Amino acid sequence: MAANADTGVPAYRADWRRGRVTSWLTTVDHKRIGILYLWTALIFFALGGILALMIRAQLATPNETFLVREHYNEAVTIHGTTMIFLVIVPILGGFGNFLVPLMIGARDMAFPRLNALSYWFYLLGGLILYFSFFAKGGAAAAGWTSYATLSTLHEPGRGQDLWILALHVLTLSSLAGAINFIVTITNMRAKGMTWTRMPLFCWSILTYAWLLLLALPTLSAGLTMMLLDRNVGTHFFDPAHGGSPILYQHVFWFFGHPEVYIMVLPAMGIISEVIPVFARKPIFGYKAVAMSTVGIAFLGFLVWGHHMFAVGLPTAVDSWFMITSLIIAVPTGVKIFNWLATLWRGNISFDTPMLWALGFIALFTIGGLSGIFLAAFPVDWQLTQTYYVVAHIHYVLFGGSMFGIFAGLYYWWPKFFGRMLDEKLGKLHFWLVFIGFNLAFFPQHLLGLEGMPRRIYTYSEGGSWEVYNMISTIGAFTMAVGMLVFVLNVLKTARHGKRAVNDPWLADTLEWYATSPPPPWNFERIPYIISPRPLRDLRRRLTDEGRL
Amino acid sequence: MRRKALVLSIVGAGALVLAGAALAGNGGTLPPAPHSPNADSVRQAYWFVLAFAAIVFVGVEGALVALIIRYRRGKRARYADGVQIHGSTRLEIIWTVVPVLILTAIAFFIFIKLPSIADAPKASAADSTTITVEGHQFYWLFRYPNGAISVGTMTAPADNVVNEGVHAPDTDVLHSWWVPALGGKIDAIPGRTNHTWFKAAAGVYPARCSDLCGIQHTLMTATVSVVPRSQYESFIKERAANPDSIALGKEEWDHVCAVCHKLNETYVGPSLGSNPIVTSAKDLTGILRNGVGRMPAVGSNWTDDQIAALVKYTKTIVKPPSANGS
Numbered sequence: 017m018a019a020n021a022d023t024g025v026p027a028y029r030a031d032w033r034r035g036r037v038t039s040w041l042t043t044v045d046h047k048r049i050g051i052l053y054l055w056t057a058l059i060f061f062a063l064g065g066i067l068a069l070m071i072r073a074q075l076a077t078p079n080e081t082f083l084v085r086e087h088y089n090e091a092v093t094i095h096g097t098t099m100i101f102l103v104i105v106p107i108l109g110g111f112g113n114f115l116v117p118l119m120i121g122a123r124d125m126a127f128p129r130l131n132a133l134s135y136w137f138y139l140l141g142g143l144i145l146y147f148s149f150f151a152k153g154g155a156a157a158a159g160w161t162s163y164a165t166l167s168t169l170h171e172p173g174r175g176q177d178l179w180i181l182a183l184h185v186l187t188l189s190s191l192a193g194a195i196n197f198i199v200t201i202t203n204m205r206a207k208g209m210t211w212t213r214m215p216l217f218c219w220s221i222l223t224y225a226w227l228l229l230l231a232l233p234t235l236s237a238g239l240t241m242m243l244l245d246r247n248v249g250t251h252f253f254d255p256a257h258g259g260s261p262i263l264y265q266h267v268f269w270f271f272g273h274p275e276v277y278i279m280v281l282p283a284m285g286i287i288s289e290v291i292p293v294f295a296r297k298p299i300f301g302y303k304a305v306a307m308s309t310v311g312i313a314f315l316g317f318l319v320w321g322h323h324m325f326a327v328g329l330p331t332a333v334d335s336w337f338m339i340t341s342l343i344i345a346v347p348t349g350v351k352i353f354n355w356l357a358t359l360w361r362g363n364i365s366f367d368t369p370m371l372w373a374l375g376f377i378a379l380f381t382i383g384g385l386s387g388i389f390l391a392a393f394p395v396d397w398q399l400t401q402t403y404y405v406v407a408h409i410h411y412v413l414f415g416g417s418m419f420g421i422f423a424g425l426y427y428w429w430p431k432f433f434g435r436m437l438d439e440k441l442g443k444l445h446f447w448l449v450f451i452g453f454n455l456a457f458f459p460q461h462l463l464g465l466e467g468m469p470r471r472i473y474t475y476s477e478g479g480s481w482e483v484y485n486m487i488s489t490i491g492a493f494t495m496a497v498g499m500l501v502f503v504l505n506v507l508k509t510a511r512h513g514k515r516a517v518n519d520p521w522l523a524d525t526l527e528w529y530a531t532s533p534p535p536p537w538n539f540e541r542i543p544y545i546i547s548p549r550p551l552r553d554l555r556r557r558l559t560d561e562g563r564l
Numbered sequence: 565m566r567r568k569a570l571v572l573s574i575v576g577a578g579a580l581v582l583a584g585a586a587l588a589g590n591g592g593t594l595p596p597a598p599h600s601p602n603a604d605s606v607r608q609a610y611w612f613v614l615a616f617a618a619i620v621f622v623g624v625e626g627a628l629v630a631l632i633i634r635y636r637r638g639k640r641a642r643y644a645d646g647v648q649i650h651g652s653t654r655l656e657i658i659w660t661v662v663p664v665l666i667l668t669a670i671a672f673f674i675f676i677k678l679p680s681i682a683d684a685p686k687a688s689a690a691d692s693t694t695i696t697v698e699g700h701q702f703y704w705l706f707r708y709p710n711g712a713i714s715v716g717t718m719t720a721p722a723d724n725v726v727n728e729g730v731h732a733p734d735t736d737v738l739h740s741w742w743v744p745a746l747g748g749k750i751d752a753i754p755g756r757t758n759h760t761w762f763k764a765a766a767g768v769y770p771a772r773c774s775d776l777c778g779i780q781h782t783l784m785t786a787t788v789s790v791v792p793r794s795q796y797e798s799f800i801k802e803r804a805a806n807p808d809s810i811a812l813g814k815e816e817w818d819h820v821c822a823v824c825h826k827l828n829e830t831y832v833g834p835s836l837g838s839n840p841i842v843t844s845a846k847d848l849t850g851i852l853r854n855g856v857g858r859m860p861a862v863g864s865n866w867t868d869d870q871i872a873a874l875v876k877y878t879k880t881i882v883k884p885p886s887a888n889g890s
Contacts, residue, residue, distance in 0.1 A: 085779040085832065092776075159776045165754060166737040170701070170778060170860065255755025256734035262753065295635070296644065301651035326740055326749040326775075328758035331682060338674065342667040346660060352624060353659040354651075359631040362646035366636070374632065381624045385617040388667075392674050394681045395610050397748020398595045398603075401740055401774040462592025467744040469774040472782040480592055522643050 044128035045536055046113050049135050051432060053110025054425075056135075057103050060142055062499075064098035067091045069496055072456070076489035078476050088473035089157035090175070094145065096160030097179065100279065101186050102142045104417050105228075108282040109134075109193050111424055112221040114432060116197065118527035118534060119215045121206025121542040126199040130192050137189035141182045148178035155179070159471060161272070164253030164264040168245040180243050187232045187239075194232075197225035206526070208545035212306070215525045215548065216299060219306045220285025223313045224278055230317070231274035238267035262327055269320035277316040279413055280380075281309055283420025284351060287373045290423050291355050293523045294370035295362030301354040302548060308347035308354075315344045325393040326400050334393045341391035348384055352377060367521070368442030372423035375450050379415025383408060386461065404464025410457045422446075422502075430516030434533045437513065441505035448498030455491025459484035524549035596744040599769065600762035603747045605680040612673045616666055681747070684761035687725040693796070695720060699732040699739030699752030701778050701860045703819040704771070704786040712803035713812065713870065716819030717787045721796040722766040731757040735864050740775035743788050749774050764790045778860070779832065780823045807869035813877030816870065820862050827881065833859060840884040845875045 033042045043049060070091055074083040083091060113131065117124055125131045148155045153173020158166045167176055201222045205214060241252040242264070251257035253264045292299045299305060321329060321337035329337075355377055364370070386408040390396050399405065422445075429437045463484045468475065475481055519528035528551050530538050547553055558564035594611075598604040635646070695718060696707035706718045720726045730741045732752040739752040746762035746769055773784035791799070803809065827837035841847040849871055850856075852863030863871065 085782075089776070089779060089781075157779070163738055163775070166777060169735070170737050172858075254734075255753075260755060261738055262756075295646055297646040298648060298650050300649060301656055304651065304656045326751050327753065328750055328756070331678070335675070339671060342671055345667060346663050349663045350656065350660060353655075356624070356627050356631060357649075357652075357655065359628075359635055361649065362635045363640050363644050364632065364636050364646075365642060374628065377628055378625060381621065381628075385621055388617060388670065389610065389613050392609060392613055392670060394606050394674060394678060394748065395595075395613060397681075397750070398606050398610070398744070400749060401742075459592075464592075465595055466592040467596050467742075469742075469772065471776040474782060484592065 042132075044124075044132045046117050046125045046128065046131060047432075047534060047536075047538075049131050050110045050112075050114025052135050053106055053113060053138070054432070056139055056142065057107035057110060060098055060102040061107075063146065064095050064103055065496065065499065067095035067098070069492060071095065072489040072492040074473060075475075075485050077486070078478060078482055079474055081474075084473045086154060086157050089159070089471070090149070090155040092471055093156050093159050093162075093179075094149075097145060097156070097183075099413070100160060100275065101183065102138075102145065104279040104413065104421070105190060105275075106138050107421055108221075108224065108279070108417075109138075109190070111217075111282065111286070111421075111428070112197055112224070113193075115428065115527055116200060116218055116221055117204070118431075118530055118538055119218050119525055120201060120204060120209055121526050121539065121545065122200060122204040123538050125196050126204060127196050131196050134189045134193040134196065137185050137192070141184075141186035141189060144178055144185060145182040148175045148182070151175045151178055161268060162242070163268075164242065164245070164261040165255075168242055168253050168264075177243065177246060180239050180246075183239055184236065187236050190228045191232055194225040194228035197221055198229065201225075206542045206545050209526075212303065213545055213548045216288035216302065216305055216309075217282070217285035217525075219309050220282045220288070223309050224282045227274045227278045227281075227313050227316065231271045231278070234267055235271035238264060238271070241267070262324075265324050265327065266320070269323045270317075272323065273320045274313070274316045276412065277312055279417045280420075281312065283376070283417040283424075284309070286420045286424040286427070287355060287376050288351075289523075289525065290369050290373040290427050291358050293427075293521050294365050294367060294373070295359050296364075297358055297362045298524075298549065299354070300357035300360070301350075304350055305354050308350040311347040312344060315340060315347070319344060322391055322393070322396070325396045338391050338393050342388065345384060345388060345391075352381060352384075367426075368437070368439055368446060369423045369427035369521075371443065371446045371450075372419050372426060375446065376416060376419040376423060379411055379419060379453070383411030383415055386411060399464060401469055402464035403460040403468045403470055406470045407457045407460035407464060410453075410460070414457070415453060422449075427521070428527075430520050430532050431527055431530075432533060433510075434516055435509050435513030436516050436520060437509050438505050441501055441508070445498050445501040445505060448501060449495050452491045452494030452496075452498055456488050456495060457491070459487045459491075463488075519551060522555075524552045526550050529554070598745060599764045599767065600746040601685075602681045602760075602762065603745060605677045606748060609674055609677045609681075613670055616670060620666070684725055684727055684759075685763070691723075692725040692727065693721055694727040694729065697728050697730045697741050697752065699730070699741065699773060699777070699784075700736055700820075700862060700864075702773070702780040702784040702823045703862070704741070704773070704784070708800040708803070710800050710804045711807075712800040713807070714803065715812065715815040717789055717815065718771070719789050719791060719796055719799050720762075720764075721793040722790045723763065724793060725761060725763050727759065727761045729757045729759055733865050735861060737777050738775055739773045739777050739784070741771065742774045743769050743771040745769045746788065751775060764788075766790050766792060783823050786819075807867070808872035808876065810873065810876045810880075812870065813873035813875070816874045817877050817881070821874075824859070836878075836882060838883055838885050842878045842882045843875060843884060845871050848875065 032038055040048060040052065070083050074080050074088060151174040153175055155175040156162065156179035158171050158176065201218055244250040245252050245254060251259040253259045253261050255261060288299055288305055318340040319337055321333060322341045325334055390399055390405065390408060426437055426442055463481060466480060468481060516532040518531055543550060543554065555564060595607050598607050694709055698705040698707065703715060706714045730750050730752045732739055732754045734754050736754050738754065740749045741752050742749040746764055747760060750758045750760040767790050769788040769790065771786040771788050773781060777784060824832035825836045827835065829835050836842050852866055852871060853861060855861035
């Protein structure tokens with residue numbers, strides 16, 4: 017069945033495009049593109065993780081010389097850039113690619129070729145970033161934030177230019193993807209799927225796409241100014257010629273804070289799908305959860321200055337950014353309370369996806385609370401630029417986003433690949449990472465309070481710094497062992513894993529209506545949607561008819 | 565079983581962290597011990613936020629664990645429905661309004677504490693001074709009201725209000741000035757001057773750059789030495805009278821040159837132990853003011869006296885190979 021559903025014209029496929037490799041290189045199928053995103057992002061996750069382990073090895077003991085100076089700064093810069101731009105943002109896009117058309121009852125994304133372009137730009141951007149290690153002067157070393165004037169006047173190596181190029185290409189990739197998601201979700205929902213019957217994951221991807229569309233052009237502008245300052249002789253950020261290094265920070269964080277929600281909201285969307293299924297309940301407060309997603313996104317554009325409290329902005333401006341940042345805690349709290357209420361009076365099973373989802377709630381709460389300290393700007397003056405901030409962002413982006421991503425991987429793996437992941441190995445993976453994560457990052461709060469700045473390659477203090485750093489390194493390597501268990505799980509189940517039926521978790525959303533994995537055309541027939549839980553409706557009808 | 569594993573693991577992980585804290589004394593549970601009124605107010609603000617955060621933490625994590633235990637599947641059928649509850653407007657309102665009240669309380673307390681943190685107390689000229697803090701790759705330079713200069717160590721009068729004007733030269737990068745015991749960070753930014761202050765008893769307080777500023781950011785540390793007012797006065801008088809003193813030269817060597825150069829081995833830059841340039845003011849001037857190769861213009865705004873001071877000191881430690889032939 018190779019027919020275009022809308023026009024009835026058979027899709028033409030040249031022979032050379034049917035090969036095992038070429039079919040992947042030329043695919044415009046949203047599911048295959050989604051899988052390309054997933055694997056590519058997981059490989060970059062491994063690379064970024066190796067950099068993290070090198071950083072932790074260097075910091076394990078005082079006065080260590082394993083990875084110092086420019087090499088340490090390169091590792092820090094590329095680790096951050098990788099995890100944000102090459103792992104979390106694209107892997108969430110990969111989930112969206114695979115799942116959104118299935119969840120809304122469409123046969124593909126609105127613009128399949130643009131979708132493929134989006135993926136190949138992503139891969140290109142990632143390759144540019146990693147090959148920049150071989151550039152003259154090494155990879156970029158000014159931090160993932162690349163503040164001017166360090167990045168403009170004092171990093172003569174080509175690595176910084178390649179960093180700019182990589183981010184420019186990745187920005188184009190994400191913009192194309194964002195437009196595709198917005199058009200797809202707005203126009204291609206199945207009959208009967210009103211906005212309030214759409215899965216919450218689709219709400220989160222729609223919001224993610226709008227955030228990308230509105231925030232990324234600002235990053236592009238900042239990157240372009242940086243490129244011109246470095247190579248053409250403009251002075252946007254050069255105070256000696258009337259420019260301002262603070263301008264760069266405003267531009268960067270106007271993008272940079274929405275970026276945090278770009279990385280967190282879809283993970284929250286995954287949690288909102290997983291928790292009801294394993295609690296055997298509908299999500300508590302569907303509309304409140306959907307509206308808080310949109311609310312967080314809107315507020316996310318008003319808080320960028322909380323990254324700049326030490327810059328010496330006027331007190332009135334600092335106060336404004338403190339208040340807006342505190343307000344964001346309200347819709348975030350609404351989500352957490354609604355998830356907890358979804359557990360209430362449920363029938364909770366602890367399959368691996370649910371463990372990751374519950375871990376998300378536990379850890380993201382800590383990341384949210386430490387954020388309140390950082391929003392209170394006089395307290396931030398002590399905490400900013402220390403390991404407290406490192407702990408905070410990892411509780412939000414690893415304890416939050418990555419735990420959500422692993423919940424999603426274990427949950428949808430059967431839909432992606434047609435086989436279940438192993439539960440025992442999955443649980444071992446979860447517990448190693450959960451314990452390792454807390455060992456790695458909780459002590460970093462304490463290090464930050466004690467005054468250990470981030471981005472330093474060594475320290476001479478003994479005592480508590482030494483103890484906390486050692487615990488942190490042990491935790492990091494524990495997580496790494498957990499990730500190896502995941503690799504083992506994937507390899508083991510690839511051949512011998514249990515075959516997945518259409519709806520192995522007895523979930524409620526439309527993607528489970530398709531076979532596992534779904535055929536290229538997704539559905540034989542697309543049902544008319546009468547509630548946010550079409551598969552539950554279907555099961556009830558079949559039960560009533562005595563067929564189930 | 566699973567519940568036990570969960571509880572045990574959480575308790576175990578918590579215990580490990582606490583054991584670490586116990587091993588380390590009570591380190592890291594609060595910001596550094598304050599020695600200045602502004603740092604003290606920051607600590608109080610921290611306490612206030614911590615109190616609320618602790619309540620919310622215990623409430624949310626406690627509820628999570630309780631719900632997990634109470635509503636676990638147990639012996640029920642795997643796919644038996646939970647109670648099909650879709651939401652509650654009243655609960656949504658409650659858990660929107662209560663956080664708003666908590667956050668309002670936090671913001672209110674911060675605004676009450678703010679003046680004692682941000683605003684330097686009024687003080688007469690005899691009880692205060694102003695010191696300029698200048699961030700360079702990779703050292704801190706201090707300028708005193710009478711034109712005296714020190715590098716790497718700020719000398720300040722005890723129990724006086726010390727106003728600090730913090731900046732970086734136009735050609736340098738962004739740094740962040742932080743004396744943990746004496747208050748929060750303030751960025752040293754090329755092209756603008758920020759202000760902060762402290763008032764401390766006599767003592768020695770470590771300071772450092774806290775914003776990535778290049779390859780030796782890690783070593784960009786300084787000391788704030790707070791001494792009785794009379795001692796401070798005589799220190800700056802002495803420095804102003806001898807702008808090319810060997811004492812300044814030693815500070816420059818230790819905090820500017822030695823960050824990247826060693827006497828007898830190649831470090832970030834070449835070994836300087838027998839380099840004749842280092843003992844020649846004429847040769848040094850161009851390198852310090854303009855940089856060379858990877859070396860930044862560390863002395864972009866140095867006076868001839870500052871360079872002379874450095875040469876005085878380097879002549880005592882650098883031994884150029886004696887010119888045998890002549």
